[in-house]
Amino acid sequence: MTEQQRSIQSVPKTVKFLLILGLVLQMAWYYYLPPPDAEIQALSSPPKQELLRIFSLGDPIVSAKILMLWLQAFDNQSGQFLSYQQINYTTLQQWLEQILLLDPQSQYPLLAASHLYSSVKEKNKQRQILEFVYQQFFIDPSHRWPWLAHVTVLAKHQLKDLPLALKYAEAIATYATPEMPRWAQEMQIFILEDMGELERARLVIGGMLASGKLIDPNEIKFLNDKLLTLEKSFSQEKEQKY
Protein backbone atom coordinates (compact mmCIF):
# COMPACT_ATOMS: atom_id res chain seq x y z
CA MET A 1 0.00 0.00 0.00
CA THR A 2 1.68 3.25 -1.12
CA GLU A 3 0.70 6.60 0.32
CA GLN A 4 0.08 9.44 -2.13
CA GLN A 5 2.05 12.53 -1.11
CA ARG A 6 0.86 16.05 -1.73
CA SER A 7 2.97 18.61 -3.58
CA ILE A 8 5.67 20.61 -1.74
CA GLN A 9 3.57 23.70 -2.49
CA SER A 10 1.03 22.49 0.04
CA VAL A 11 3.55 22.87 2.89
CA PRO A 12 3.06 26.30 4.58
CA LYS A 13 5.89 28.80 4.10
CA THR A 14 6.44 29.10 7.87
CA VAL A 15 7.09 25.37 8.07
CA LYS A 16 9.62 25.54 5.23
CA PHE A 17 11.24 28.53 6.91
CA LEU A 18 11.45 26.69 10.25
CA LEU A 19 12.97 23.66 8.50
CA ILE A 20 15.73 25.73 6.90
CA LEU A 21 16.24 27.77 10.09
CA GLY A 22 16.63 24.59 12.16
CA LEU A 23 19.18 23.19 9.72
CA VAL A 24 21.19 26.45 9.60
CA LEU A 25 21.11 26.83 13.40
CA GLN A 26 22.31 23.25 13.84
CA MET A 27 25.25 23.83 11.47
CA ALA A 28 26.08 27.18 13.12
CA TRP A 29 26.00 25.54 16.55
CA TYR A 30 28.41 22.88 15.34
CA TYR A 31 30.94 25.54 14.29
CA TYR A 32 30.35 27.56 17.47
CA LEU A 33 31.23 24.63 19.75
CA PRO A 34 34.92 24.15 20.59
CA PRO A 35 36.69 21.39 18.62
CA PRO A 36 36.74 17.92 20.19
CA ASP A 37 38.89 17.75 23.29
CA ALA A 38 42.22 16.27 22.36
CA GLU A 39 43.22 15.68 25.98
CA ILE A 40 44.74 12.27 26.42
CA GLN A 41 42.86 10.00 28.80
CA ALA A 42 44.78 7.73 31.11
CA LEU A 43 43.96 4.03 31.10
CA SER A 44 41.73 3.45 34.11
CA SER A 45 41.70 0.22 36.12
CA PRO A 46 39.41 -2.51 34.82
CA PRO A 47 36.20 -3.40 36.66
CA LYS A 48 36.04 -6.58 38.69
CA GLN A 49 35.64 -9.85 36.81
CA GLU A 50 32.16 -10.39 38.31
CA LEU A 51 30.96 -7.03 37.00
CA LEU A 52 32.42 -7.69 33.58
CA ARG A 53 30.53 -10.98 33.49
CA ILE A 54 27.25 -9.30 34.39
CA PHE A 55 27.70 -6.71 31.64
CA SER A 56 28.60 -9.52 29.24
CA LEU A 57 24.96 -10.69 29.35
CA GLY A 58 26.07 -14.29 29.42
CA ASP A 59 28.47 -13.95 26.50
CA PRO A 60 31.95 -13.38 28.01
CA ILE A 61 33.76 -14.34 24.80
CA VAL A 62 32.19 -11.51 22.82
CA SER A 63 32.94 -9.09 25.67
CA ALA A 64 36.55 -10.26 25.70
CA LYS A 65 36.85 -9.68 21.95
CA ILE A 66 35.30 -6.20 22.18
CA LEU A 67 37.48 -5.23 25.17
CA MET A 68 40.61 -6.47 23.40
CA LEU A 69 39.86 -4.39 20.30
CA TRP A 70 39.17 -1.36 22.51
CA LEU A 71 42.43 -1.87 24.42
CA GLN A 72 44.36 -2.33 21.19
CA ALA A 73 42.97 0.96 19.89
CA PHE A 74 43.57 2.79 23.19
CA ASP A 75 46.90 4.23 22.03
CA ASN A 76 45.04 6.08 19.27
CA GLN A 77 43.04 8.84 20.99
CA SER A 78 41.31 11.71 19.18
CA GLY A 79 43.56 11.23 16.19
CA GLN A 80 46.74 11.23 18.29
CA PHE A 81 48.96 8.22 18.67
CA LEU A 82 50.21 7.63 22.20
CA SER A 83 53.56 6.03 22.68
CA TYR A 84 53.44 2.92 24.83
CA GLN A 85 55.60 4.82 27.36
CA GLN A 86 52.58 7.00 28.12
CA ILE A 87 50.47 3.98 29.11
CA ASN A 88 50.41 2.71 32.67
CA TYR A 89 51.66 -0.86 32.27
CA THR A 90 50.29 -2.07 35.62
CA THR A 91 46.77 -1.10 34.52
CA LEU A 92 47.38 -2.46 31.05
CA GLN A 93 48.42 -5.76 32.56
CA GLN A 94 45.25 -5.82 34.69
CA TRP A 95 43.11 -5.32 31.58
CA LEU A 96 44.89 -8.08 29.69
CA GLU A 97 44.43 -10.38 32.66
CA GLN A 98 40.69 -9.64 32.90
CA ILE A 99 40.28 -10.25 29.16
CA LEU A 100 42.08 -13.59 29.49
CA LEU A 101 39.81 -14.52 32.39
CA LEU A 102 36.76 -13.79 30.24
CA ASP A 103 38.10 -15.83 27.33
CA PRO A 104 40.94 -18.14 28.48
CA GLN A 105 41.26 -19.78 25.04
CA SER A 106 41.99 -16.50 23.27
CA GLN A 107 45.60 -15.88 22.25
CA TYR A 108 45.00 -12.25 21.33
CA PRO A 109 45.92 -10.63 24.70
CA LEU A 110 49.19 -12.56 24.81
CA LEU A 111 49.99 -11.65 21.22
CA ALA A 112 49.38 -8.00 22.08
CA ALA A 113 51.54 -8.28 25.20
CA SER A 114 54.45 -10.10 23.55
CA HIS A 115 54.47 -8.38 20.16
CA LEU A 116 52.94 -4.91 20.64
CA TYR A 117 53.34 -3.75 24.24
CA SER A 118 56.78 -5.36 24.57
CA SER A 119 58.10 -2.90 21.97
CA VAL A 120 58.00 -0.10 24.56
CA LYS A 121 61.28 1.81 24.89
CA GLU A 122 61.30 1.87 28.71
CA LYS A 123 63.15 -1.19 30.00
CA ASN A 124 61.14 -1.51 33.23
CA LYS A 125 57.87 -1.57 31.34
CA GLN A 126 59.31 -4.04 28.88
CA ARG A 127 60.39 -6.33 31.72
CA GLN A 128 56.95 -5.96 33.33
CA ILE A 129 55.08 -7.07 30.22
CA LEU A 130 57.54 -9.92 29.58
CA GLU A 131 56.96 -11.10 33.14
CA PHE A 132 53.20 -10.96 32.52
CA VAL A 133 53.56 -13.30 29.53
CA TYR A 134 55.75 -15.59 31.66
CA GLN A 135 53.15 -15.74 34.47
CA GLN A 136 50.29 -16.37 32.03
CA PHE A 137 52.22 -19.18 30.32
CA PHE A 138 51.79 -21.48 33.36
CA ILE A 139 47.97 -21.34 33.08
CA ASP A 140 47.97 -23.08 29.70
CA PRO A 141 51.53 -24.04 28.57
CA SER A 142 50.44 -26.13 25.58
CA HIS A 143 48.72 -23.14 23.92
CA ARG A 144 50.67 -20.20 25.32
CA TRP A 145 54.26 -21.35 24.69
CA PRO A 146 54.69 -19.40 21.39
CA TRP A 147 54.33 -16.11 23.26
CA LEU A 148 56.83 -17.14 25.93
CA ALA A 149 59.22 -18.31 23.20
CA HIS A 150 58.91 -14.87 21.60
CA VAL A 151 59.60 -13.02 24.85
CA THR A 152 62.59 -15.32 25.45
CA VAL A 153 64.07 -13.99 22.21
CA LEU A 154 63.25 -10.43 23.28
CA ALA A 155 64.91 -10.94 26.67
CA LYS A 156 68.01 -12.31 24.95
CA HIS A 157 68.39 -9.89 22.06
CA GLN A 158 66.63 -6.68 23.15
CA LEU A 159 67.10 -6.63 26.90
CA LYS A 160 70.40 -8.53 26.61
CA ASP A 161 69.42 -10.21 29.85
CA LEU A 162 70.58 -13.79 29.37
CA PRO A 163 69.60 -15.07 32.88
CA LEU A 164 66.04 -13.78 32.25
CA ALA A 165 65.94 -15.40 28.81
CA LEU A 166 67.20 -18.62 30.38
CA LYS A 167 64.44 -18.49 33.01
CA TYR A 168 61.80 -18.27 30.25
CA ALA A 169 63.46 -20.94 28.10
CA GLU A 170 63.71 -23.30 31.06
CA ALA A 171 60.00 -22.81 31.80
CA ILE A 172 59.17 -23.83 28.22
CA ALA A 173 61.38 -26.93 28.49
CA THR A 174 59.99 -27.88 31.91
CA TYR A 175 56.35 -27.63 30.84
CA ALA A 176 56.92 -29.06 27.36
CA THR A 177 54.02 -30.93 25.82
CA PRO A 178 54.21 -33.42 22.93
CA GLU A 179 52.70 -30.91 20.48
CA MET A 180 55.37 -28.31 21.31
CA PRO A 181 58.15 -28.18 18.66
CA ARG A 182 61.61 -29.29 19.75
CA TRP A 183 63.26 -25.98 18.85
CA ALA A 184 61.25 -24.28 21.60
CA GLN A 185 62.53 -26.78 24.13
CA GLU A 186 66.10 -26.47 22.83
CA MET A 187 66.26 -22.68 23.21
CA GLN A 188 67.85 -23.03 26.64
CA ILE A 189 70.90 -24.79 25.12
CA PHE A 190 71.83 -21.80 22.99
CA ILE A 191 71.23 -19.36 25.83
CA LEU A 192 73.44 -21.44 28.13
CA GLU A 193 76.08 -21.52 25.40
CA ASP A 194 75.91 -17.72 25.06
CA MET A 195 76.23 -17.40 28.82
CA GLY A 196 79.35 -19.54 28.72
CA GLU A 197 77.63 -22.20 30.81
CA LEU A 198 79.02 -24.98 28.61
CA GLU A 199 78.85 -27.67 31.26
CA ARG A 200 75.15 -26.98 31.91
CA ALA A 201 74.44 -26.91 28.17
CA ARG A 202 76.15 -30.28 27.81
CA LEU A 203 74.04 -31.69 30.61
CA VAL A 204 70.82 -30.42 29.03
CA ILE A 205 71.68 -31.98 25.66
CA GLY A 206 72.80 -35.21 27.32
CA GLY A 207 69.51 -35.30 29.22
CA MET A 208 67.50 -34.77 26.06
CA LEU A 209 69.33 -37.52 24.18
CA ALA A 210 69.05 -39.91 27.12
CA SER A 211 65.31 -39.26 27.60
CA GLY A 212 64.50 -41.31 24.48
CA LYS A 213 61.83 -38.82 23.43
CA LEU A 214 63.71 -37.79 20.31
CA ILE A 215 62.68 -39.71 17.20
CA ASP A 216 63.80 -37.55 14.30
CA PRO A 217 67.28 -38.80 13.22
CA ASN A 218 68.25 -35.34 11.91
CA GLU A 219 67.46 -33.83 15.25
CA ILE A 220 69.44 -36.52 17.12
CA LYS A 221 72.37 -35.91 14.75
CA PHE A 222 72.11 -32.17 15.27
CA LEU A 223 72.12 -32.52 19.05
CA ASN A 224 75.00 -35.03 18.94
CA ASP A 225 77.03 -32.62 16.78
CA LYS A 226 76.18 -29.81 19.17
CA LEU A 227 77.24 -31.97 22.10
CA LEU A 228 80.57 -32.74 20.42
CA THR A 229 81.18 -29.05 19.67
CA LEU A 230 80.39 -28.14 23.25
CA GLU A 231 82.66 -30.88 24.60
CA LYS A 232 85.45 -29.64 22.35
CA SER A 233 84.97 -26.04 23.51
CA PHE A 234 84.74 -27.24 27.10
CA SER A 235 88.03 -29.17 26.94
CA GLN A 236 89.71 -26.20 25.18
CA GLU A 237 88.46 -23.94 27.95
CA LYS A 238 89.83 -26.33 30.58
CA GLU A 239 93.23 -26.54 28.85
CA GLN A 240 93.44 -22.73 28.77
CA LYS A 241 92.72 -22.59 32.50
CA TYR A 242 95.51 -25.00 33.47
Added chain:
Amino acid sequence: MRQIFTLAALVTREALRTRFFVVIVMLLLIGFGLSLFVGQVTLIETQATQSGLLAAFLRLGAVYVVSLFVITSMVHEFQDRSIYLWLSLPMQRSTYVFGKLSGFALVALITAVLFGAALLGDVPYQQVGLWILSLLCELLIITTLSLLCVLTFHQTIQAFSVVVGFYILARSISAMQLMAQGPLNISQSWIDQLINIFINLLAMLLPNLERFTQSEWLVYHTGHFDNLLEIVVQTVIYLILLVAMSLFDLYRKNL
Protein backbone atom coordinates in the same frame (compact mmCIF):
# COMPACT_ATOMS: atom_id res chain seq x y z
CA MET B 1 -6.95 -26.33 14.09
CA ARG B 2 -7.94 -24.44 10.92
CA GLN B 3 -8.54 -21.33 13.00
CA ILE B 4 -5.01 -21.58 14.38
CA PHE B 5 -3.57 -21.87 10.86
CA THR B 6 -5.64 -18.91 9.68
CA LEU B 7 -4.43 -16.73 12.55
CA ALA B 8 -0.80 -17.84 11.99
CA ALA B 9 -1.07 -17.07 8.27
CA LEU B 10 -2.47 -13.63 9.05
CA VAL B 11 0.47 -12.88 11.39
CA THR B 12 2.94 -13.94 8.69
CA ARG B 13 1.16 -11.75 6.14
CA GLU B 14 1.31 -8.88 8.59
CA ALA B 15 5.08 -9.39 8.90
CA LEU B 16 5.38 -9.15 5.12
CA ARG B 17 3.03 -6.17 4.91
CA THR B 18 4.86 -4.21 7.62
CA ARG B 19 8.20 -4.93 5.90
CA PHE B 20 9.52 -6.82 8.89
CA PHE B 21 11.90 -8.83 6.72
CA VAL B 22 13.35 -5.64 5.21
CA VAL B 23 14.52 -4.80 8.75
CA ILE B 24 16.03 -8.30 9.00
CA VAL B 25 17.92 -7.79 5.73
CA MET B 26 19.11 -4.36 6.92
CA LEU B 27 20.36 -5.88 10.18
CA LEU B 28 22.21 -8.50 8.16
CA LEU B 29 23.85 -5.81 6.03
CA ILE B 30 24.86 -3.78 9.10
CA GLY B 31 26.20 -6.98 10.69
CA PHE B 32 28.29 -7.75 7.60
CA GLY B 33 29.63 -4.18 7.60
CA LEU B 34 30.56 -4.47 11.26
CA SER B 35 32.19 -7.81 10.60
CA LEU B 36 34.28 -6.38 7.72
CA PHE B 37 35.37 -3.47 9.90
CA VAL B 38 36.40 -5.83 12.72
CA GLY B 39 38.32 -7.92 10.18
CA GLN B 40 40.34 -4.83 9.28
CA VAL B 41 41.42 -4.01 12.83
CA THR B 42 42.19 -7.46 14.27
CA LEU B 43 45.74 -8.80 14.21
CA ILE B 44 45.00 -12.49 14.86
CA GLU B 45 41.88 -14.60 15.48
CA THR B 46 40.17 -12.54 12.78
CA GLN B 47 37.55 -15.14 11.84
CA ALA B 48 36.82 -15.95 15.48
CA THR B 49 36.37 -12.28 16.36
CA GLN B 50 34.28 -11.62 13.28
CA SER B 51 31.94 -14.58 13.79
CA GLY B 52 31.66 -13.94 17.56
CA LEU B 53 30.76 -10.28 17.18
CA LEU B 54 28.47 -10.88 14.19
CA ALA B 55 26.63 -13.62 16.11
CA ALA B 56 26.22 -11.42 19.21
CA PHE B 57 24.96 -8.54 17.07
CA LEU B 58 22.49 -10.76 15.21
CA ARG B 59 21.25 -12.41 18.42
CA LEU B 60 20.52 -9.08 20.08
CA GLY B 61 19.06 -7.76 16.84
CA ALA B 62 16.77 -10.79 16.52
CA VAL B 63 15.53 -10.46 20.09
CA TYR B 64 14.94 -6.74 19.58
CA VAL B 65 13.01 -6.90 16.29
CA VAL B 66 10.99 -10.04 17.04
CA SER B 67 9.93 -8.72 20.44
CA LEU B 68 8.99 -5.32 18.98
CA PHE B 69 7.08 -7.00 16.15
CA VAL B 70 5.00 -9.09 18.59
CA ILE B 71 4.32 -6.11 20.85
CA THR B 72 3.40 -3.61 18.12
CA SER B 73 1.28 -6.17 16.29
CA MET B 74 -0.72 -6.98 19.43
CA VAL B 75 -0.99 -3.33 20.54
CA HIS B 76 -2.36 -2.56 17.07
CA GLU B 77 -4.85 -5.42 17.54
CA PHE B 78 -6.06 -3.82 20.76
CA GLN B 79 -6.18 -0.32 19.29
CA ASP B 80 -8.13 -1.17 16.13
CA ARG B 81 -10.34 -3.46 18.25
CA SER B 82 -9.78 -6.45 15.98
CA ILE B 83 -9.15 -8.60 19.06
CA TYR B 84 -12.80 -8.00 20.04
CA LEU B 85 -13.88 -9.13 16.60
CA TRP B 86 -11.82 -12.32 16.86
CA LEU B 87 -13.11 -13.13 20.32
CA SER B 88 -16.72 -12.52 19.23
CA LEU B 89 -16.37 -15.37 16.72
CA PRO B 90 -17.13 -18.99 17.76
CA MET B 91 -13.52 -19.51 18.79
CA GLN B 92 -11.97 -20.32 22.14
CA ARG B 93 -9.63 -17.77 23.66
CA SER B 94 -6.92 -20.44 23.82
CA THR B 95 -7.25 -20.94 20.05
CA TYR B 96 -6.67 -17.22 19.57
CA VAL B 97 -3.49 -17.33 21.71
CA PHE B 98 -2.15 -20.47 20.00
CA GLY B 99 -2.94 -19.06 16.56
CA LYS B 100 -1.13 -15.83 17.26
CA LEU B 101 1.78 -17.65 18.88
CA SER B 102 2.12 -20.01 15.91
CA GLY B 103 2.38 -17.04 13.56
CA PHE B 104 4.95 -15.30 15.74
CA ALA B 105 6.89 -18.58 16.08
CA LEU B 106 7.01 -18.87 12.27
CA VAL B 107 8.37 -15.32 12.01
CA ALA B 108 10.95 -16.18 14.71
CA LEU B 109 11.95 -19.34 12.81
CA ILE B 110 12.51 -17.43 9.55
CA THR B 111 14.54 -14.80 11.44
CA ALA B 112 16.71 -17.42 13.16
CA VAL B 113 17.37 -19.28 9.89
CA LEU B 114 18.24 -16.10 7.97
CA PHE B 115 20.61 -14.91 10.70
CA GLY B 116 22.17 -18.34 11.08
CA ALA B 117 22.76 -18.63 7.33
CA ALA B 118 24.82 -15.43 7.54
CA LEU B 119 27.32 -17.24 9.78
CA LEU B 120 27.87 -20.22 7.49
CA GLY B 121 30.83 -18.59 5.74
CA ASP B 122 33.19 -18.88 8.70
CA VAL B 123 31.73 -21.56 10.96
CA PRO B 124 31.06 -25.33 10.47
CA TYR B 125 27.42 -26.04 9.63
CA GLN B 126 26.88 -28.27 12.69
CA GLN B 127 27.74 -25.42 15.04
CA VAL B 128 25.62 -23.00 13.02
CA GLY B 129 22.71 -25.48 13.14
CA LEU B 130 23.01 -25.68 16.90
CA TRP B 131 23.18 -21.89 17.12
CA ILE B 132 20.05 -21.49 14.93
CA LEU B 133 18.02 -23.97 17.01
CA SER B 134 19.17 -22.33 20.22
CA LEU B 135 18.34 -18.85 18.87
CA LEU B 136 14.92 -20.14 17.86
CA CYS B 137 14.33 -21.40 21.43
CA GLU B 138 15.46 -18.03 22.82
CA LEU B 139 13.16 -16.19 20.41
CA LEU B 140 10.22 -18.45 21.28
CA ILE B 141 10.61 -17.57 24.96
CA ILE B 142 10.89 -13.85 24.11
CA THR B 143 7.91 -14.06 21.73
CA THR B 144 5.67 -15.71 24.32
CA LEU B 145 6.82 -13.30 27.01
CA SER B 146 6.11 -10.33 24.70
CA LEU B 147 2.61 -11.66 24.07
CA LEU B 148 2.03 -12.06 27.80
CA CYS B 149 3.28 -8.52 28.46
CA VAL B 150 0.99 -7.03 25.79
CA LEU B 151 -2.01 -8.93 27.12
CA THR B 152 -1.18 -7.55 30.57
CA PHE B 153 -0.16 -3.94 29.82
CA HIS B 154 -1.72 -3.20 26.36
CA GLN B 155 1.00 -0.53 25.84
CA THR B 156 4.22 -0.74 23.84
CA ILE B 157 6.53 1.09 26.28
CA GLN B 158 5.52 -0.90 29.36
CA ALA B 159 5.51 -4.24 27.56
CA PHE B 160 8.86 -3.68 25.81
CA SER B 161 10.50 -2.39 29.01
CA VAL B 162 9.47 -5.55 30.85
CA VAL B 163 10.79 -7.75 28.02
CA VAL B 164 14.14 -5.92 27.97
CA GLY B 165 14.43 -6.13 31.77
CA PHE B 166 13.57 -9.82 31.70
CA TYR B 167 16.12 -10.52 28.97
CA ILE B 168 18.95 -8.68 30.73
CA LEU B 169 18.17 -10.42 34.01
CA ALA B 170 17.82 -13.87 32.46
CA ARG B 171 21.15 -13.46 30.65
CA SER B 172 23.08 -12.22 33.67
CA ILE B 173 21.42 -13.94 36.61
CA SER B 174 24.14 -16.62 36.91
CA ALA B 175 26.84 -13.95 37.12
CA MET B 176 24.76 -12.10 39.73
CA GLN B 177 24.36 -15.27 41.78
CA LEU B 178 28.11 -15.90 41.65
CA MET B 179 28.80 -12.31 42.63
CA ALA B 180 26.40 -12.46 45.58
CA GLN B 181 27.79 -15.77 46.84
CA GLY B 182 31.42 -15.18 45.85
CA PRO B 183 34.34 -15.10 48.28
CA LEU B 184 34.64 -11.32 47.90
CA ASN B 185 31.24 -10.82 49.48
CA ILE B 186 32.25 -11.44 53.09
CA SER B 187 29.62 -9.24 54.71
CA GLN B 188 26.70 -11.32 55.99
CA SER B 189 24.33 -8.68 57.36
CA TRP B 190 20.59 -9.33 57.12
CA ILE B 191 20.39 -7.04 54.05
CA ASP B 192 23.01 -9.17 52.26
CA GLN B 193 21.15 -12.32 53.17
CA LEU B 194 17.89 -10.79 51.94
CA ILE B 195 19.52 -9.79 48.65
CA ASN B 196 20.97 -13.29 48.32
CA ILE B 197 17.55 -14.86 48.85
CA PHE B 198 16.02 -12.45 46.33
CA ILE B 199 18.66 -13.22 43.69
CA ASN B 200 18.27 -16.96 44.24
CA LEU B 201 14.52 -16.60 43.93
CA LEU B 202 14.93 -14.69 40.66
CA ALA B 203 17.36 -17.33 39.37
CA MET B 204 14.79 -20.01 40.21
CA LEU B 205 12.02 -18.23 38.30
CA LEU B 206 13.98 -17.09 35.27
CA PRO B 207 15.17 -19.29 32.41
CA ASN B 208 18.96 -19.43 32.30
CA LEU B 209 19.41 -17.74 28.93
CA GLU B 210 23.18 -17.62 29.51
CA ARG B 211 23.32 -21.22 28.29
CA PHE B 212 21.45 -20.35 25.08
CA THR B 213 23.00 -19.31 21.76
CA GLN B 214 26.59 -19.16 22.98
CA SER B 215 29.20 -17.44 20.85
CA GLU B 216 31.70 -20.00 22.13
CA TRP B 217 30.13 -22.61 19.81
CA LEU B 218 30.93 -20.44 16.81
CA VAL B 219 34.33 -19.23 17.97
CA TYR B 220 35.79 -22.46 19.41
CA HIS B 221 33.31 -24.99 17.91
CA THR B 222 32.52 -26.45 21.34
CA GLY B 223 28.76 -26.93 20.97
CA HIS B 224 27.25 -30.42 20.98
CA PHE B 225 23.90 -32.15 21.19
CA ASP B 226 23.81 -32.18 25.00
CA ASN B 227 23.69 -28.38 24.99
CA LEU B 228 20.67 -28.45 22.71
CA LEU B 229 18.81 -31.02 24.79
CA GLU B 230 19.17 -28.86 27.89
CA ILE B 231 18.04 -25.76 25.97
CA VAL B 232 15.01 -27.50 24.45
CA VAL B 233 13.89 -28.84 27.85
CA GLN B 234 14.25 -25.38 29.41
CA THR B 235 12.34 -23.81 26.50
CA VAL B 236 9.46 -26.29 26.71
CA ILE B 237 9.13 -25.80 30.47
CA TYR B 238 9.22 -22.03 30.21
CA LEU B 239 6.83 -21.91 27.24
CA ILE B 240 4.31 -23.97 29.23
CA LEU B 241 4.61 -21.47 32.09
CA LEU B 242 4.34 -18.36 29.88
CA VAL B 243 1.47 -19.72 27.78
CA ALA B 244 -0.39 -20.69 30.95
CA MET B 245 0.13 -17.18 32.33
CA SER B 246 -1.06 -15.61 29.06
CA LEU B 247 -4.16 -17.80 28.96
CA PHE B 248 -4.85 -17.14 32.64
CA ASP B 249 -4.67 -13.40 31.95
CA LEU B 250 -6.74 -13.52 28.77
CA TYR B 251 -9.48 -15.71 30.25
CA ARG B 252 -9.85 -13.32 33.17
CA LYS B 253 -10.11 -10.25 30.94
CA ASN B 254 -13.56 -8.88 30.40
CA LEU B 255 -13.24 -8.35 26.66
